[in-house]
Amino acid sequence: MLEIKDVQSFYGEALVLNGVTMNVKPGEVVALLGRNGMGKTTLIRSIMCLAQPQVRAGSIKWNGEELLGLKPHGVAQRKIALVPQGRRLFPSLTVTEHLTMIKPTSVKEGWTAEKIFDMFPRLAERRSHRGNQLSGGERQMLAVGRALMIDPEVVLMDEPSEGLAPVMVQHLETIIAELGKTGLGILLVEQNLYSALAVCDRVYVMETGRIVHEASAAEVRTDHSSLMKYLVVQ
């Protein structure tokens, strides 16, 4: 279980997260909603212990262990995977290399490149293409596949549907829902409420660096009027 408590994160002297508290349980798909610039990506970066932002208060615990103070590779080694905003594939690596750089092909346990190719046949066709030669949808598939190669227990997905055609968004929703059913915890950052509702169990809404609303997906599906004031640009 991922437990985030009273986290305050700064970019320089600018306070971006002001006391965020939330959690992701095993096998749960949790959506983190909010408009642009509300601190969603900052929270993801704080969990991964990336060099920026600076977390100055609070705690981020993973199965009881404090993550703050670890290096990003230490966080990833604890089976927390990142699907970053904008995909951030490696332009000089082929599709196959994106998957095998983490794990030698000789390892057959957990996720393997072949299993990823089974899940995304489109990627299998493009296996010798480079990261920058793929379409938007293929890029997102590869970003998800790459994250799975560390055999994660929780995946942090930062706006995976951004910039994708509606049919690709649906495909992605199916994948996320299937992954959730395998017992994988997913923290899904989204701007699009409907896209998030299609897959998630629980919803948090973030506004100016704080969690302002928490609800189960079932509650939101019956009535989301209370959420809309946070999500619609006025």
Place this chain on the structure above:
Amino acid sequence: MGGLNLIQLLNGLTFASLLFIVASGFTLIFGLLRIVNLAHGALYLFGGYIGYTVAGSTGNFFLGVLASMLCVALMGLLLDEGLLRFVRGFDLRQVLLTLGVAFVLNDLALVLWGGDTFSVPIPEMLRGATTIGGVFYPKYRIFVLLLGVAVFAALWLMLNRTRLGALIRAGVDDAEMVEAMGINIRRVFLATFMLGASLAGLGGVVGGAFLTLYPTADSEILVFSLAVVIIGGRGSLVGAAVGSLLVGLLNTIGQVMFPELAYFVIFGPMAAILAFRPLGLFGRAV
């Protein structure tokens, strides 16, 4: 003003080959770690002196090469872990620090080996000359030419066909993302730094046998390496190869045809290339 003949062309190519060996190490470090290691020339010179000493005392050139590469890789380890770690992320401080290290190493070399000119003894089988394309040409320089090709092939295979190579390329693209995938990128950086340094050491021994070793040889090779990497584009192996060929050949053309403008013949075209391709011929924005 004389024309260019085959011997001069071969001289240009062998010089290019040496430049490639040195500059490939430089570009690896520059591309991945974003460090302009101005001590690279000093590592070259140290490698040359160490090779000279070991090859001279054991009578085995290849033992000298091995000792030089190992020692200089170790110096790279000390430089990166002992000094550069304190200035990570500060480009200017890194450059100044490596410049300082270059001065220190240079003076140290002067204390240890003195100011005389040395030449690394070459093995028996590479002495003398052989006929190539109808001209007599030193065997050793042909060896240097082939060695450069071999180093290129080995580095290319390492970078493109191994997992370490994939990690290095990914690190050049986006180090933070590699780190977020559970890879300790520091270790990859360190391995790359040591590899790059050991190539400077290799270049020192190999070059020390035909260009000789003397107290300012480090800054000369450094200036050429910088030109190679700037022309080729930082972090690009193919760029370093093409850059080496250009600089090596231009240097020879300059010395033969316009001796009074020898440096201009290299740096003039370099400035022109930068005007149109600011990232070098094979450089990419990161």
